[in-house]
Amino acid sequence: MASKKNNRKQHILEAAAQLFREKGYSATSMRDLAKAVDLKASSLYNHISGKEEILRDICFNNAKRFLEALRQVESGTSNPAGKVRALIRLHIQVATEDITSIMALNDEWRHLSEPHLSEFIAMRKEYELRFKAIIEQGIREGSFKAYDANIALYTIFSAMRWIYDWYRPGRSISIEQLEEEVAGLLLTGLNNNYSFEIS
């Protein structure tokens, strides 16, 4: 019974994420959402107190998921390149498999109210700093070039955003190919030769 309730709730969160993506958070009403999950608005309120609760659930579920995955990567034995690659794979997997993650990774979390907004920003910041520490370790050890770690971090994060706009299951490209090529592009570069001529 509890599990059935959880499934229903997850279904509501996914439908909400889909609507927020199409119309934006502000323009989506509880009435739109009730229609999307085939419930009367009054029944929907049995599951969820309102839009803000949905946004909060989605954002914090995803923030916890990313921090937990990061903790596992950090405690593994990979070198920094292997860790960065594992995190790129994680982002792509989540982006392609769970539409609710778009809220946490892109911009809609800005609609959270306080104190949730500050709490969420702190979790995001923690994730960024710990990801950056892995890049800094690679730079220190000489396996990464001496880039500015912020530039490397934000370029990597940002490079994965388009996947939300673009990837749909059934595209000719598999998730595995996407992971392999985006990670390859970011980690070893577009160019076949390590040094290349710009003529």
Place this chain on the structure above:
Amino acid sequence: MASKKNNRKQHILEAAAQLFREKGYSATSMRDLAKAVDLKASSLYNHISGKEEILRDICFNNAKRFLEALRQVESGTSNPAGKVRALIRLHIQVATEDITSIMALNDEWRHLSEPHLSEFIAMRKEYELRFKAIIEQGIREGSFKAYDANIALYTIFSAMRWIYDWYRPGRSISIEQLEEEVAGLLLTGLNNNYSFEIS
């Protein structure tokens, strides 16, 4: 006199882009804009017919600028890597020097009305296809790895988006360093060794 009028118009477009970035296009009123440029709302209408005209001017000015720069790069003698690098530099320069470009490159252009929306989407699509043709040429010639050209294209485009959120003149990082490192990261990869171990 014409030039003074153009300067005033450019000033209005820049102030509008700043407001759209902070509040979003939908939430920005002509009253907000008049206040930002220190004009009475009635005087503002002497310069501009309304929000939609501003959005249109900004989007098409930028689309033309990018297509013209692309044309110059295409007709140059650089190899594909040099051309991609030149385009990455162009994106970063525009992103750091002209705040109005954010509208054309990110999402606010979606607020354009027809037929302008379709016209703008066609210009964007043309830019993407011609940029992709350069990547495909590099793949064909063997100077780029045999990635899917769409994955490479969108990863590169997307990787530059964060610069709008993050870069401010006066940051410890210069535009030159930003260009050098983002282009380096995307073109030759994060890793110091072309092949690397993932342990």
